Amino acid sequence: MYKLLLCWRYLRTRWIALASIVSVTLGVATMIVVNSVMAGFSYEMQTRIHGILSDLVFESHSLSGFQDPQWHMDEIRRAAGGDIVGMTPTVAVPAMLNFQVRGQWVTRQIMFIGIDEASHAHVSDFGRYLQHPGNRTQLSFGLREGGYDTVDSQSDTTLPTRPALEGAGWPHRRMRVERERVWREKLDADRRATHAATPVPADSTRSVDQQVDAVLAATSAGAPAVATVADTPATDPAATGKPADPFRQARPEEGTRMDPAQEQFTGIVPGIGLASFRDTSGIDRFLVLPGDDVKITFPTSGTPPKAVSDTFTVVDFYESKMSEYDSNFVFVPIADLQRMRGMIDPQTGIASVNSIQIKLREGADLNQVRDRLRKVFPADLYAVSTWRDKQGPLLAAVDMEMSVLNILLFLIIAVAGFGILAIFFMIVVEKTRDIGILKSLGASAGGIGGIFLGYGLFLGMVGAGAGLALGLAIAWNINRIRVAVEWLTGEQVFDPSIYYFYRIPSIVDPFTVAWIIVGAVGIAVASSVLPALRAARLHPVEALRHD
């Protein structure tokens, strides 16, 4: 009993010892904050990676893919049936995206991915990352009649950082067509005028754009130039990107005439990074909007592959906030891509695919299912990997970064341990006579040692407890603190345009926190072992004589 009471009294009366645990407090707080923010970043990253990759990816090594996905899916289900929740075939090929910005052609290297619009969203979080609320619930490759989010749906801001999406969709497409028509008419008129050698009144005060705008304003003030398409494309099967006449769809420019104000080409969903950039004020500027047409060049599935091109209509943007994906992926209906690449066997009508995305039930062991599938399918034909395998190096780098940081930070606490050691030795010397007194009263050596071990434990708990409180307070309010710091210093601490996150993510993992606390208290106790041993070994008579 005396041990507890003495520990308590020492704790309350020796302020110098409390000073020695400030570094424990700071170390624990720093570790909690760093781990929470790192875990937050890691979680965001993994969610986004997992958002595009399903749990398991079943691929062929060949670009031409494998035939008969249905048979493969049946085999996969037979091998790992119990764990499988959903499967969707995809076709992925490297390709080139071309679009026109103010008359100039811009080319981007892309990964062109054919997905099944009905089932793809059930296998991954794909749908969550689209810009039209309707597409988030059920993806459609048909152009929408407006309604695209001008506010980033994945941020907590309410600022419309994407004003350009306001008129996107059919209105934008009709406006563009009308604008081109006016432009062309003006050009023709100018040319005719020049030809007739009639002087045209020069309108040098306005740019060509402004002149076109003026003409457009004049027409729309009267009767609408283009008949409004009343039906929204989602409910109109004729406008879902798969028109009844496939030939017109495949080569609209070469074939029969199509009216771009009323019809669209095959719909695609490019990554938002391909089509936009963020300016310094945080506003996203778009080079291409939903409703615009782009050209994509991709290889056919023959041997050797030939490059073919086609025109597509942008219907939405994909934004996972992983720039690697957002500036690389373009999604298209799988059936169209299979047809264009010649992946459908003309005799049997059976299509080929590159890969099958597999979603497993909650809690299934990914690696185990992967290994089971690897046993069934020969490794020289098929690659089976988990989404972690696919992003292995990236995830491993983050993990290693976290471990190194943890080791470094833990060293801070270890340094604090030496502070405790030194101060405890001082306290043992100072308390030598008291130790003699306790021994004369019958206290055992173990009991005396226990006082100082207990004292170390108390100090560690107080230090770690204070660190816990401080760390959690910072981790839970990190964005408020960031705002305060930015307000105080006038500088931006966390630039969302770099990270694509609007706020600093922070996840407090109770298990990690528990380990940090246990480690810190352990170090405090460990550093009090030597002083405690010294105290326990003091000779009672000599201790009593000590002044």
Next chain:
Amino acid sequence: MTDAAPPLLRVRSLRKQYRSGDTTLEVLRGVDFDLAAGEFVSVVGQSGSGKSTLLHLMGLLDAADAGEIELDGVRVDGLSTAGRDRLRNTAIGMVFQSYHLLPEFDALENVLAPLMVRYGVLEWLRVRGAARAQARGLLDRFGLGGRLHHKPRQLSGGEMQRVAIARALVTQPRVLLADEPTGNLDEATGAGILETLCELNRTDGLSIVLVTHDAAVARQADRIVRLAAGRVEDALPAAQRLAG
């Protein structure tokens, strides 16, 4: 002195030497000493005669090089550390010249300290009430009823020594060993402390060994043992010594 009742404390040819580097200092060179139950004995001698060492050996704070110590007819010199710790806690009460109170504890807690050492936390919670009542009673008896919650630094020398005596008695020891208990006190206060000890001896039959270099203090005892050069010079009843 009758042979029928064995002495409470029996010391035979006790030897103790201290080594410091090459020099060896022989402090006790075969001390024989008996203390009957209920007896009050003074041990006197010059500085360095070994009287404090004898007290520490009898209080089991230190181990002798040779010789025997018996308490209640049981050899205690060869006991294990744990056994010695237990005896110090239960059978022996000690009072020192410089009081040796714990500065972090108040008067009451200092008196309770030996009992807190004896009991673990759970046991302590059970016996706490009785222990506190007992300690309070002792402090009341020594006139410290109003100073229970004063820290040692708020008490006078005499008060501190009375707290120390109360602490020595709270375990109801078989013998009280006092090492110059009046050494740091003025004459009047020292006399008060001595009077307390005599009264304890008379009314409670407490066996006391009092080490002192002051002849006047020594005379209060039933018997005086004189140590010189590590041996007992003579052992006479106090009255007889006075006469001689």
